[in-house]
Amino acid sequence: MASSGMAFADLSRSALLDTATALSAAERRAQVDQLRLALEWALANGPDSLDPDTRAKVGRASVRLYGGQGTPQAATTAGADLGARLGRSTAAGDSLIADAQDLRFRLPEHWSRVKAHEVAPSYARFVARRTRELSPEAALYVDHAVATYSDGRIPWSRFEATLDAAIKAADPAVAEAREKAARERRYAFAARETEDGMRSFVLRTDAFGVARLDATVSHLAEVLKALGCAEPVDHRRALAMVLLANPAEAVKVLAAYATWRERPADPDEASDGAGNALRDPFLPADPAVADDGAGKDLDGIVADADELWRTTAGQSFDGAKPVIDWTRLLPSLTVFVHLYGGRIHTTESPPGQTPKAFVGADRGEAPEIIRIEGIGTATEAWLRTHFSLHPAHKVTVRPVIDLERLAPVDAWEVPERHRQAVRLMTPADCFPWGSATTNRSDGWSGMQVDHTNPWQPDGGPGQSAIGNYGPLTQFHHNLKTHCGWDVKQPYPGIYVWRDPAGAHYLVDNTGTRRL
Known part of the structure; x- marks a missing residue:
């Protein structure tokens, strides 16, 4: 395999990281030069480059529109010629020309930043492809809305979400029409593929329906754990889905769980051995909301299952058509x-x-x-x-809560109202280029709210406060605590990180930038 001949083995730890930075910059320069070349190649293969007497004949080269509305036409052979020289397919050559033209003629802010090596060409080309069907005016809107975020300061998944929002805002009428059409594309089916005896079930419905299903499956998974299932959480969630396919069995499990919660206190379970009373973790923390019997402290699907079990156990139905009260069955x-x-x-x-x-x-x-x-x-x-x-x-x-009205607390534990504020204020893991987003339920569930300045028992009042929190995954939390990474939060939601080699990074709501 060919090599540049650089003796990486002779470099120090800091020199290796500096070389990685230099190689990344060189790769970006090469990608920018390819875009600039593709643009010039398209211009060199404009309509004037073809013989007007022969281009109309069958099988001869003609002209076509590569980019979106407002870009100049180029010869149909331009993409094939360019792709071959780059060692790529004709489709790849066509795509490079189209992206370069859209950036030059429809996305001026992105094109300016690409040429200044401020925006990653991969990000800019993605914007070009996603906006190709928009009008020039709508493309200009998206160009201005996302140019700040196209420099790689946010991970790819967050950039896609930002771009999607801008595209919808650029042409809301089209977005509304697409939403209406999407409501008609709902389905549920068993996937055809079977791998090693395993198979998938696919559901497509509205986002709220999926959120309800997810909440119910999560609850059932916790119920199974409470009743003695020792499987990992993902296995329990799969069991919960299969359990829901048998509604009667699901009701029995939930009713058994409700009955177990109401069991008389076991003297062996009521104490930790040191005379301290243990509280059932499934009962309300506030004594004022204690269970008054008959499962009155239960809510949602558990309460419905409990009531159904109490009223129908051992009885037979009269055959009348049941009337379903969806307002009671659907979780909040x-x-x-x-x-x-x-x-x-x-x-x-x-x-x-x-x-x-x-x-x-x-x-x-x-x-x-x-x-x-x-x-x-x-x-x-x-x-x-x-x-x-x-x-x-x-x-x-x-509505989004008023962050300024959240008073600090003196305890190490982070109050729920503060956790909610952190989730709304900081859209993702605050580690440099963190990809776990707090705006998704699966992203937030694994996030830990870290004290930027570590909490100290004798550190004075108000240490747990907005402005001293940052959401981190467990791994990034460990890097900060044990592996030489350091962070300061000069203003709420603004994080300045230093890595073990001394490089600094600024993280805010727009993403990450190397300082």
Whole structure:
């Protein structure tokens, strides 16, 4: 295998990291040069490069539009010629030309930042592909909205979500129409593939339906654990799904769980051996909300199963058609909804110059775009329509809380109201380029709320406060605590990290930047 001849084995630890930085920069320069070359190659293969008398004949080279609306046409052979020289396919050559043209003629901010080596070409090309079907005006909107985030400061998954939000905001009417069409594409089926005796079941429905199912499966998995199932959590969740396929058996399990919760206290379980009383972890922490019998402290599906078991156990049904009260059977959900500010408008510009974009508060008649924690971006009409189509849903829409009104506490334990504030204020793991997002239920479940300045028993009051928290995965938490990484939080939600070799990184709500 060919090698550049660099003697990496002779480099020190810090020199190896510095070389990694240099190699990354060289790779980016090469990718930028490929885009610039592809643009010039497309211009060199414009309509004037073909003989007008022969290009209309069958099988001869003609012209086509590679990029989106507003880009110049180029010869149909341009992509094949370029791809071959790069050792790539014709499709790859076509794609490189299309992306370069879109960046030059439809995404001026991205193109400027790509040429300045401030934006990763892979990010910019992704924006070009996703906006190709938009009008030039809508593409310009997306260009301005996401250019700041295209420099790699946020992980790919978060960048996709940011771009998706901007595309919907660029043309909300189209986004609303796509949401309406998506509501018609719901299904549930067993996958055909079978691997080593295992198989999958696929469900596609609205986001709230999946959230309810996820909450129910999670609860059943905890019930199985409480009743003695020692399987890992993923196995218990799979068992819970299979259990739901037998509603009568699921009711029996939930009823048994409810009965177990109401069991008389066992003297052997009621003490830790040192005379300290043990509290059943499934009972309310507040004595004022203690169970008064008959499962009154239960809620959601557990309460429904408990009541059904109590009223029907040992009885036979009379054959009448049952009437389902969905308002009682569906679990409750709470969603946090963020509204975006003004749309981005364009100014009038002299002929030949690219219009400049600016942010304005007047959205006109365009539908509002919202972001729902754990679900993603949607139109405000989608939320309203969802409620009208499913009036039985018990959904609480909660506004973002006022972070400034959260008083600090003196205890090491982080109050739930503070955890909620951290989740809303910091959209992802605050470690440099952290990819675990707090805006997804599966991302937040594994997150730990760390004290930026470690809590000290004699450190004075108010150590647990907004401005001294940061969400971290267990691994990143360990790096900070034991492996030489250090972090300061000069302002709430602004994190300055130093790695063991002395490099510094700034992490905020826009992502990560190397200082």
